Amino acid sequence: MSIQEQYRSRAKELLGEGSVKMVIGYGVGTTATRRRPIFITSPDETDRLVLDASCRTNLAGYLLREGLLADQKSIAVFLLPDGVRALNILAAESQLATAQIVVLGFEIKGEEVKPLEGTAAGDFSAIIAERKEQRKAQPSHEMAVKLEEMTPAERFAFWEKEFSRCIKCYACRAACPMCWCRRCVVDNNQPQWVNTSSHTLGNLEWNLVRAFHLAGRCVECGNCSEACPVNIPLHLLNGRMTDEVLTAFDHYPGADEQQEPVLASFRKDDPETFIL
Amino acid sequence: MTDTIIPAQNNIYRPAVMKIAATRNEAPGVQTLRLEFQDPADQEKFAAVYRTGMFGLYGIYGEGESTFCVASPETRKDYIECTFRQSGRVTTALASAEEGDLITFRGPYGNRFPIEEFYGKNLLFIAGGIALPPTRSVIWSCLDQRDKFGKITIVYGARTVADLVYKQELDEWAERGDVELVLTVDPGGESPDWKHRVGFVPTVLEEAAPAPGNCIAVLCGPPIMIKFTLASLKKLGFEEANVYTTLENRMKCGVGKCGRCNVGSVYVCKEGPVFTAEEVSAMPAADL
Amino acid sequence: MAKIGVFVCHCGENIAAKVDCTKLVAAMEGHPGVAIAHEYKYFCSEPGQESIKKAVAEYGLTGVIVAACSPRMHEATFRTACAEAGLNPYLCEIANIREQCSWVHNDGEQATRKAIEITRSLVEKVKRNNELQPIEVPVTRRALVIGGGIAGIQAALDIANAGGEVVLVEREASLGGHMAQLSETFPTLDCSQCIMTPRMVEAARHPKIRLLTYSEIEKVEGFIGNFNVTVRQKARFVDMNLCTGCGECMQKCPAKKISGEFDCGLANRTAIYTPFAQAVPNKPVIDSEHCIFFKNGKCKACQRVCPTDAINFEMEDELVELEIGAIVVATGFQVQNTALYGEYGYGRYPDVLTGLQFERLASASGPTGGKITRPSDGKEPETIVFIQCAGSRDPSKGIAYCSKICCMYTAKHAMLYRHKNHDGNSRIFYMDIRAAGKGYDEFTRRAIEEDGAGYVRGRVSKLWQENGKLMVRGADTLLGRPVEVAADMVVLATAMVPQPDSKELGKTLGIGYDEYGFFNEAHLKLRPVETATAGIFLAGACQSPKDIPDSVAQASACASKVLALFSRDKLEREPVIAQNNEATCSGCWGCVLACPYNAIEKKDLTDRSGNLIRRVASVNAGLCQGCGTCVTFCRSNSIDLAGFTEKQIFAEVMGL
């Protein structure tokens, strides 16, 4: 049985026995390689589910749809390991209870899709721990290396150009499973900390604040870069933040659902080389 | 490539500057400002255009603009009065403005109450809470030419006695003799010396039972009150076509461009804010 | 727009000499929202304050800026003045144009420009200030006094005698502190123990005082009127209820050669011991570090002889939780480690002593019964050299301050020596004689004139042993020639230093301390016994070197502060606290985690029928101290800090 079939029947089973009220997964999209999120509530519809190497979107954010989890019923969701990490953070930040979530975990290696053992968020701790080590060992993004080698003025110029394209559609925010604030800081107009206009200054402010707010929370799922209609390399910013919290505080975002937010906790011996 | 700055004669986004001639606290968080144009040309333009029911965008540079009705009547056009509740960024700034300060004004925009069509008819004004200002504009427009109308009844209610706005004018109307004023507060909102009604507006209205014949009703209030009061009016025999109300949607431009205020195909800023209940019924209820 | 009044203070010449105040006033007058701008020589003076009050009323001001000295000086003064004029005090802000402007810049023009910008940005801030109402909190009428020396005992007794409850915590096994070690005290030469011991007993027996000896402060939480203090009562291994203080155990204890702390190493003690004969409580403790049982698992001699079975080797430290309204810190001092002065040979030569050791020698209750003899051979010294400022006033050794008491006690030592040994010679090397105090100068004079104290103005450069004598070489700077004295004993007037762990205690209490570890008072002149943390007061040498009269005076001052606090049912606290916007809060609890005071609680939002809608953060106004750490964490800007709101700071920065 193909992995897609396995997961379809799994979903059918879950819906059929009533253990979940909905399965959030992937369906066919407008073109052959496009996948779109779908919401299945009946066991008869599970054959609409698709699982292949094009299923890359992190679906965790849909779990926070207003009222979706309010009835305490369970929901199954297709998640890559990064998605499970996102789920852990959502739980750690009290946005949901993992007990309500059935994880249909999978990973993509090259073009191959592999199933992941487990159903609860906590079942994936081994693979997440493994990912943490991989992340530590992982060489920086090629562009990030180039950036680090530049002079500050060159780096500034690079980002100035990238940010100058930002149209402030906030697709990055909308696509991000971690952007669930009831009111985003940019929507607070008393005071208006972040300039809402999409001039480069306002864009710089927005993108810095977003990256900062994601420091230690970004699971690097790629939703934002993917959503950005003007191709700003947001993953570089978020990746840099992840590097920092990993090296400075040994914090791997979403390691487990008890993890304390890195910026709301501290150690007395945190490094501080830059402080005069 | 910077654009050169060329002043335009008709830049619709350029506001006029107005001076606050007086401020008045109406109720907790509710204030009235009396404004005077600084440039006589602006005053002239306003006087030429303004009719009761129209609204304006009141602004403070650095904070923005906020939309509310012109609460003074078309019969008194040498100033503008506006009444607002402090809630967002602009109204907070406006609320902290003092007499003598300058603010900005764009407008007047929108449609109006067809007051000529009310000539010879009885008038029933019904308002709730902070929605008295638009009604008040019509009330004064009519009282300033009192002989053109029949019986005038005003039913006004607020949550508590403190929340009643234009308290001085309420006294004035009560004393005039040619207006029937029914005041009410929600149960629990009365003060020990409250001598008027206690109860919700629709109930009080039904008890007052104004006759629907040859009568125009002007109804302003929060959506929930409008809903129940309309039902009461229907019960009393009023036809929707004879009931006028105003919609208070969010606006930014005020001139039909920015895309915020429409309910269905109706742009409230251009086709409103004054509508008959009949027109409102035709709008998609879900978008109201 | 607001109606702000700007009041520019000249501070005499302090500000006006550098900042062109008239220009500053003119700049402010032209600023939107500023109704009036005035200048005056001293706004903090009575007429100055009156003029502010008058302006508030006359112009209907909605905010006040006083451009003057640091808000740490006079913010309270001006806020009170505003309040008296009917303006909410929190609508008044201070622009610091003295400490941070006129005093630190040379160029008048630049200083003026800076003063304008500072003032302008605060005008923008104050426009967004809100009226705040003080927060009322209840007061627990129980004081904690830390330290059972003379200062602590005095404070405890004063408070208790006025009816307040006191918990007196002493880390040693007995009350007494340093004063109990002294022989006779200057300038009256009354016996220290004779005046000290009765006070110790009084404190121990006082019905309002709970005594916790052999105890240390473990944790302090809460705030003025409402502290929660945890005290660690160290295991004494002697049951205080059973022990009668008969002393049998001390007789039998085989570990006898432990250097006694009380006698500064001049005598030994046992492992089970009371620090001194008049100890209060007069019940022993077991020093587990030296006890043979604790070292080898065998002995228990004390347990065998104890007639009341009071010895308990199983005893463990106990944590005592206390609810406290005010804290008096009276932790005293230590004598500086003399190793710092290798040239004086302390430790190398047994007859080089510290002043405190000399006190023990001279004390009737001391190891020699008050006879002044050399530790090395028990002989009476014929010549004693006293070296003053051994450590003090020597920045090169890290202590720049004067230890204040050494001049007096050295004079006293010379006197006591002569009283006990009429032929004795004393030579005192000194820098200056500092004898300011009632009867002090007369006292030193007497030492010189009547008791033959030989003062040599100069420093000692070298000290060595030769033919059984301690050779002291120094300079007589008055005569301008070197001096060499052959002495039998040398006494060092070592510096008074803070307790070695004072900084840790400072952190536990949340009070400031200086570079040495002496605790910081709120204001050296005007609030000398308060700390910057409300409800915590300082008495005695923990704040700076002090003699007994000063320590006692300060202790009584603390007591009066505490009693003033206890005279009220409720306290008013600064309303600078966090507030949460429940509408925008997502309940992520980052603030809960970040709050140092556990002041943020989780609150259920329910609909009309009581169903849970969601949970949001809610600030406990009693616990919040107003640091604002939560505000910065809050990504959605839901939590804000009254007095330093996001709007205020935004305006302040954008107004720069």
Next chain:
Amino acid sequence: MSEPFEPKIVAFVCTYCTYAGADLAGTSRLKYPPNVRIVRLPCTGRISPMFILKAFQKGADGVLVSGCHPGDCHFDHGNYHARRRWTAFNALLQFTGVPEERVKFSWISAAEGIKFAELIDSITEEIRTAGPFEQYHKLIAETGSAASV
């Protein structure tokens, strides 16, 4: 000849340590350049990264953020939280090309008037040497023009 460049520096400091340290510099009559404007906050924990960005928007050439030494925070651990935030935000600023000399962080206690004065001296000099923060100033200037026809 044009006027020599005088940098604009904004300092965000906690009231208990660095503000008091700055006061001490004043009472000790130490001298330092008049380029710094101090914004007083209760604690470093209250200092948000947004403050830094807004200071730059107001044309600051440099920003100083300073508070109590670790362990000395009047509010117990506000500065430990602040330190983590700064670590992250500082990394972000550097990654986006805000030069290291433009944003400085320090611990200055109430007793360190001298350190305060010396630090202001040295950062003023450093920024004076680096010159105005032209790259940021350009972004500010651009807000006054439309990126279009």
Next chain:
Amino acid sequence: MTKILYSDDLTTCFSTWRKEGIMTFGPVQEAGNSGFREVQDEKELDMNLILTSRTLKELFFPRTEPMLSYSIGKQQIETSEFLPSEKPCIIFGARPCDAAGMAMDDELFNWDYRDEYWFRRRSRSVIMTIACSTSDDFCMCTSLGLGPDSAKGSDVLLRPLASGKGWLVEELTEKGDKALQSIASLLKEGTEEAAPTAEVPVLFDLEACTTWLADPENFESHFWKEISERCIGCGTCTYLCPTCHCFDIQDEGDTYEGIRRKNWDSCSFQLFTMHTSGHNPRNTQSARWRQRIMHKFNYFSLKFSVNSCTGCGRCTRECPVDMGVRETLQAISTLQK
């Protein structure tokens, strides 16, 4: 006999215009993203794009635009205006769908009260559109009653030559004609054939859709929730739409002076219609998606007798969750049958 502009002459063509003080604009690709901006010469242009990622509307309705500047003094307010100059502009290489969008938005911005900012930019600009000879999976102009060579909104239409060496030139408006006069010498007469236009399949029955949408019964249909369930409410579709014109007015600056700006806004955003009271007429994502579709295919045409969708396909092409006008109208079109 038709006029031909050869690619080889473009350099001269641009330099001629610029010498005359005309600003030249065209499609440019940068960092994998494309849009229109001012170019000094034709070499900066990317003529191979089927369609730029961002639309032509940015040139007339910038995503952020200073409208007024103000300075506040004591008892005085000074206002000055930023208004586009009258310096002529030529936009070379627009696509028919984008150009058509400008014509649609003319209706709105000139409706009753004229928006000077839009109007001035439009008045001074000449749009030279290149007909499409290729299309991609998302193009759907033909479904909207337009096509790869529609002239709507253009001042000049250029049809690519079959040889690929230039374009057949058709002037459509007086403005267009004027722009061509200055390069008259470069326009060669010839008989070369134009390349065939792209074949863009018709995906839905527009009339069936508008009929369904016009029926008030369908306003509260379940359809809306189902079709938009995965919508994440980002503004991508609206910001990349050539006709979406919603905007916000924001003041920015410090305490003393600042700029009042017109910024793009989107009906997809929850806060777009939120009253300060907290009441929100379009409180759900499905209501907002319905608004967008209704506005394009019902409200706009009721007001201006034209739909406001050009079939450029960007909404579908760029949607992070694969939604778009195309899916919705295809679904409605199926419902109708």
